[in-house]
Amino acid sequence: MATGRTHRPATRSRGIPEATVARLPLYLRALTALSERSVPTVSSEELATAAGVNSAKLRKDFSYLGSYGTRGVGYDVEYLVYQISRELGLTQDWPVVIVGIGNLGAALANYGGFASRGFRVAALIDADPTMAGKPVAGIPVQHTDELEKIITDNGVSIGVIATPAGAAQQVCDRLVAAGITSILNFAPTVLSVPDGVDVRKVDLSIELQILAFHEQRKAGEDVAVPEEGAAAAVPPPPVAPHRAPPGATAADSGRQGPDGDVPAVMPA
């Protein structure tokens, strides 16, 4: 009730489908590589392969941007790089602040892919007083107390949260209150933000879990169907509506123990 909206930039922005927007950076990357090799034009087939998608999808995606290709020839690399950059809003400079300078925050600060796309790390912020002043990636870390001032003075609208899960929501609230309207969240928590603020999350743990799911399927492909029936020592009661034994049950294999998602040294 009091937590407001969450995630997703809602529907599509103008007429470009979200799925297409999510792929534009992929095309841009492939095109930039071609541009550097001075390749003048590419066919949808070639570019699609370079970007890791199929050509029909790519052509459909580009059709939302306009008719930037030439039938019988392909697309002009430089021109397309410009058009996509413009569409993504990369023809302008985006100051960004990174909050939480632990292992991950430092890695992000050092990440070269930022500057190359128009993103400029305007400031690094951390709650640890002893970090203040210390340079990371050539930028001096500033204390959380300065957060509001930093954002206002630099006109920052995009913030990156790389703090432990426990501090994420609080940092998020301050960022939003200070004027931030886009957040990239690396902390393993669901952030509550008011309407109008976009949040995108990156959770390493989730990606690995998805891989594990498929990996498990591969292994079990020949082992019949270990559906129900196998595991003879753990499976808890299939029907335990009221008060299920809170003790054991999930603490079997010696994992999933006391850690949840908030501890972690650095959320990734």
Place this chain on the structure above:
Amino acid sequence: MATGRTHRPATRSRGIPEATVARLPLYLRALTALSERSVPTVSSEELATAAGVNSAKLRKDFSYLGSYGTRGVGYDVEYLVYQISRELGLTQDWPVVIVGIGNLGAALANYGGFASRGFRVAALIDADPTMAGKPVAGIPVQHTDELEKIITDNGVSIGVIATPAGAAQQVCDRLVAAGITSILNFAPTVLSVPDGVDVRKVDLSIELQILAFHEQRKAGEDVAVPEEGAAAAVPPPPVAPHRAPPGATAADSGRQGPDGDVPAVMPA
């Protein structure tokens, strides 16, 4: 042609939709938090809020796993934690190797969310000889030469690539040849892998670009439609089929310069 398949685990595995699989980790995280607070049961509404989705979607997702709830009551937290963990394959231990111990690789090695989900960092591998033996997150870094042996000896099936883009495909090929069948790629490159190998990618730069796209829209909401017509100094020829001026064109705003996607100190 010679690059083989890429990305995506193909269709769905058994009957669980990919979209649902991708959300199971979210539910698991929320459930784990409830479990730690000793909450016995939750309604789809409460759990949905905690996970950041709507209840209808959550119930539909759970319906693919089976009927684990109790009408009129809700879901037993412990039981659901177990069922989802089992479904995701987290009731077993997954040894993982991280290749490329730069800023990012180190951050990943230190990430606590791994162990808490059944993932065990079996080894850290780096191509820099001077790194060999140095402990990161308590684990001594090993040289790339040992890659095959490490994977074989530890029965590793999941690998994380955190190398610069230029080394990614080569590392990927070695991992696959050594037996790895699931890869989490942080390098900004499209990896080519044979059928049967899953690749999931995480690209920070892409997430920021998507945020920039929406951010741009917000700002322009009141500024009419700066479609075509504005920007009077840059927009390249709308129709330049053959040989477009390879010189300028995209090197306007002083960004997008000589960097592409391969340089970066550490791919994130």
Place this chain on the structure above:
DNA sequence: CCCTGTGAAGATCTTCACAGCA
């Protein structure tokens, strides 16, 4: 002919809304 641009079909995913069990 080659390759783009796109209507239409097909596949997925999401949301609705309510039957039905506890």
Place this chain on the structure above:
DNA sequence: TGCTGTGAAGATCTTCACAGGG
């Protein structure tokens, strides 16, 4: 009566397949 489980409708996304310009 409360809340799950789910058929069906609706919204998106993907893929097909071909019209049509160069």
